[in-house]
Amino acid sequence: MLSPKEQYRIITKGVQTLVNEEELMQKLQKSYDNNKPLIIKLGLDPSAPDIHIGHAVVIRKIKQMQDLGHQVVIIIGDFTGKIGDPTGKSKGRVALSDEQVRANAKTYCDQIFKILDRDKTQVRFNSEWLAKMTFEDVIRLASTTTVARMLERDDFQNRYAKQVPIGIHEFFYPLMQARDSVELEADIELGGTDQTFNILMGRMLQKSVGQEQQIAMFMPILEGLDGVEKMSKSLGNYIGVNEPAEVMFKKVMEVPDSLIIKYYELCTDEHPDTIDAIKAQLAAGANPRDIKYGLAKVITSLYHSEEEVQKAISFYDAAFSKKAIPDDIPELTIAEGATIGSVALSFVEMKFVPSKSEFIRMLKQGGVQLNGEKIGFAEIDKALADGDVLKIGKKNFVKFIK
Amino acid sequence: MLSPKEQYRIITKGVQTLVNEEELMQKLQKSYDNNKPLIIKLGLDPSAPDIHIGHAVVIRKIKQMQDLGHQVVIIIGDFTGKIGDPTGKSKGRVALSDEQVRANAKTYCDQIFKILDRDKTQVRFNSEWLAKMTFEDVIRLASTTTVARMLERDDFQNRYAKQVPIGIHEFFYPLMQARDSVELEADIELGGTDQTFNILMGRMLQKSVGQEQQIAMFMPILEGLDGVEKMSKSLGNYIGVNEPAEVMFKKVMEVPDSLIIKYYELCTDEHPDTIDAIKAQLAAGANPRDIKYGLAKVITSLYHSEEEVQKAISFYDAAFSKKAIPDDIPELTIAEGATIGSVALSFVEMKFVPSKSEFIRMLKQGGVQLNGEKIGFAEIDKALADGDVLKIGKKNFVKFIK
Secondary structure, eight states: OOOOHHHHHHHHHHOHHHHHHHHHHHHHHHHHHTTOOOOOEEETTTTTTOBTTTHHHHHHHHHHHHHHTOEEEEEOOHHHHHHTTTTSOGGGGOOHHHHHHHHHHHHHHHTTTTSSSSSEEEEEEEEETTTTTTHHHHHHHTTTSBHHHTSSSHHHHHHHHOOOOGGGGHHHHHHHHHHHHHHHHHHHEEGGGHHHHHHHHEEEEHTTEEEOEEEOOOOOOOOOSSSSSOOOOOOOOOOBSSSSSSHHHHHHHTTTTGHHHHHHHHHHOOOOHHHHHHHHHHTTTTOOHHHHHHHEEEEEEESOOOOHEEEEEEHHHHSSSGOOSSSSSSEEEEOOOOTTTTTTHHHTTTTTSSSSHHHHHHTTTTOOEEETTEEEGGGGBBBBBBEEHHHTTEEEEEEOOO | OOHHHHHHHHHTOOOOEEEHHHHHHHHHHHHHHHHHOOOEEEEEEEEEEOOOOTTTHHHHHHHHHTTOOOOEEEOOOOOHHHHOOSOOOOGGGOOOOOOHHHHHHHHHHHHHTTTSSSSGEEEEHHHHHHHBHHHHHHHHHTTTTTTTHHSSHHHHHHHHTTOOBBGGGGGHHHHHHHHHHHTTTEEEEEEEEHHHHHHHHHHHHHHHHTOOOOOEEEEEEEEOOSSSOOOOOTOOOOOTTSSSSSHHHHHHHOOOOHHHHHHHHHHOOOHHHHHHHHHHHHTOOOOHHHHHHHHHHHHHHHHHHHHHHHHHHHHHHHHHSGGGOOOOEEEEEOOOBTTTTTTHHHHHTTTTOOOOOHHHHHHHTTTTTTTEEEOOOOTTTTTTTTTOOOEEEETTTEEEEE
């Protein structure tokens, strides 16, 4: 087992908020002294079965703690899933059958176990304890918090202010999640920052029953390939954990340079020392493309075999690198001072594009590469040099000769 | 069975608010047509075991419906009683043992059955259905209403505004009461005006499960003997249903004249026609004291045997009426213009009081009667007439002779 200090460094890498540092250090020390693993809780809602590396941020963090020897427990929120929202107003809370819940949970777990070690992970369904609760138990649970406290939660606050109805039963979803923590005697619970209220409620409930309070650990939101929006399937800016190695490798290469370090921190299990070294290289002027190449290799390796990764790299090199220019490509003799714009009509003659305006559209949309690098509309007036190779669309190449 | 119209007249006598008239008329018609009694619900909190005729207002109303042939069901809120308030903050909600709840319920019922017909009354404990509810059932129950709706209740609204904590579990007390109405398929629920929110919640819940909605019937608050404050044990302005006939009779005689009709409406089962006749007598100038004498007889008869009532009347007449002056009482010759104050020292000489100031204290506190009528300090300078009889304390009489 690593020393508590070393563990602390790995555990807190990339974490956005921690409640709180001191308690975490104490728990790690105690765990180390007694040789007793901490209980790490992650609650999953079985309604969204497909995960991408944005979702995986918390799972990777958990994996790092698993590798440090701690006990990971995945809670499948099947009780909530089976009840759904009796008012039928909340889309995410349609009542699911037992079979649906189990099926969703299986799909989910199959993906999670691409990251976590299946043999070292406990999976529990919260209906195990929640379904047994009587009205009296529920009253006791409800009595641990107040209406005012509940209405502090952002979404409740907004809805209450805007007079959008909040069903009384909705107050129970945070309480159920908190009850799960008590059942597990969880030491650490992880979530995205949108889980702040619910995870802190777990601390509250543990305290009220005399348990040691869990550490609340919140991971930042991961921006997608556009570098701006939260990674999401519907925005198309995501990298799915189930995507083939070639797709994954290529997508990582599209990550904006400004996010390289964040992706290293949140989407890989690299040691903080390694990440520090990479920061130093970038600061010293290393080509971000080269660093990203390494990142793509690391991330792809997390989800694919070495063989698949090698194939993905070869594929990428062939399709997207300078070397990938075929030997026998058409040549075009140009005058001194010729620009991409000034020779564009030739591409129509060569049947590469149906019209100049179509070429410009492709240029704007990133479908044109100069010497293996994607270029945009800003480069339309760039002077061409002898030997420059332009790639238009997926397979049309032209070499300029002066 | 009386016609629905006649029943309606009796049922609505003295009622403060009815939700709503039209539905009540429909229910009475349907009950009459199908020869099927209505289910009349009264919920009782077993925490306050001693009842006075202020509490009895709703029970008398129920008794009138029982006499009309409807089915009365008393719900003992033992489930709530046994849970209490888990936060321990609400005084009225201390968790009671099974034995305590049963014992309180028995005391309560013994008093209720001084009014209701024991054989025609169903008594049910709501733990019968509430204790069986699972977390899932509770969620469904909670989903029938909203936080905003709940916070409309006066006491919640005030506490929320003043930032006095409201436990989430407190939202369940109205819901439990509503659930009781669903269990009973209640047609009418009665309560004081302080029960408005809870009883209307019963209507809401019945509607949400597809039942016909109960009629909500609210009885006014009965002022006590002071004519101002709500009748209450702690204020000492009450008439207990367990009090001896003499005490009860005497206390009714102390009711302010302005409340005679209200007491007739709320504390007796007299027919509306009878009450109309009494109103007419009063309007025609009848002595309110005589009317009250009749009221005292009616009310005392509701809780005591004819023999006891006769004894109480004799006792009252002997102690509080003019006739009650014994034959052989000391006489005191007084000068023309003598007042109670001017002859007061004689009462000290006669050993009726230890001092004049003590006599004045008794006068101020209502311990002195002139010709059988209580007098106060304002009458200290009243000129005495030949033959006037003064009663000082409980047994000392003096007759003035000029």
